[in-house]
Amino acid sequence: SSGINAEYGDAKKKPLVLLIYWMLQGVWVYLNILPSLFLFYSSTTTSKLLYVSIIGWVLFLFGLVFETVSDYQKTVFRNNPANKGRFITSGLWSISRHPNYFGEIVLWFGIFIAAAPYFDTNWAFFTVLCPTLTALQISFFSGIPLLENGGLKRWGNDPEYAKYLGSVSVLVPFFMCCECYKVPLTAGEEGKPSGYNSTDQLPENEAVPAANV
Numbered sequence: 001s002s003g004i005n006a007e008y009g010d011a012k013k014k015p016l017v018l019l020i021y022w023m024l025q026g027v028w029v030y031l032n033i034l035p036s037l038f039l040f041y042s043s044t045t046t047s048k049l050l051y052v053s054i055i056g057w058v059l060f061l062f063g064l065v066f067e068t069v070s071d072y073q074k075t076v077f078r079n080n081p082a083n084k085g086r087f088i089t090s091g092l093w094s095i096s097r098h099p100n101y102f103g104e105i106v107l108w109f110g111i112f113i114a115a116a117p118y119f120d121t122n123w124a125f126f127t128v129l130c131p132t133l134t135a136l137q138i139s140f141f142s143g144i145p146l147l148e149n150g151g152l153k154r155w156g157n158d159p160e161y162a163k164y165l166g167s168v169s170v171l172v173p174f175f176m177c178c179e180c181y182k183v184p185l186t187a188g189e190e191g192k193p194s195g196y197n198s199t200d201q202l203p204e205n206e207a208v209p210a211a212n213v
Contacts, residue, residue: 032108032134035127039115049117056114060107066092067103074100087155089164095173097164101143102171105135139171 073091077083092099108131119125138144148170155161169175 028134031130033111034130035112035115035124038120038124038127039118053114053117056110056112056116059110060114061110063103063105063107063110065103067100067107070096070099070103087151087161087164089168092173094168097168097170098144098147099173101138102173105131105138105171108134144170 070092073093074088077088077090096102112128112131115127116125151161
């Protein structure tokens with residue numbers, strides 16, 4: 001999260017920019033809890049679909065635990081002086097380069113699914129756009145791309161980092177076939193991240209995805 005923290009640190013020096021950041025975060029939170037507002041204010045429910053709500057709450061708890069555990073593991077890793085300047089590859093970070101983001105996305109979709117049986121208007125189902133937009137934001141804009149590029153700049157010439165890139169999914173654990181973010185390739189160096197030297201050994205992948213930070 002160093003890339004995001006640096007960007008936020010720059011914003012704190014500019015009151016107007018900080019205000020915009022703060023307001024956007026408020027809008028983001030409201031949009032994500034919008035499905036649950038329909039849940040609490042609905043006067044009807046479809047009893048035959050209550051099992052769907054249960055599934056949603058299970059997904060919510062799974063995502064919450066997954067995100068919390070991955071954040072805790074990274075905090076412990078960073079607090080160990082022996083790990084200074086290193087990247088984490090243990091725990092949940094051994095099956096996903098961004099397990100905290102994966103947990104967050106599952107969490108918000110779980111809330112939507114849990115609320116769906118309580119929707120008393122078809123318009124309420126459009127709130128599926130709320131977790132969907134969050135997933136897109138994390139995957140393609142403010143989340144993963146910043147951290148992936150930051151990791152490449154820091155460890156782009158580390159063979160162990162290359163191995164991590166080629167063997168661990170960028171977001172969904174164990175799911176390598178549909179990477180949502182790819183490292184740009186240097187011209188003439190197909191299959192190698194742009195931060196790598198031509199003498200570095202990389203896994204035999206057509207395109208190596210960037211790593212988590």
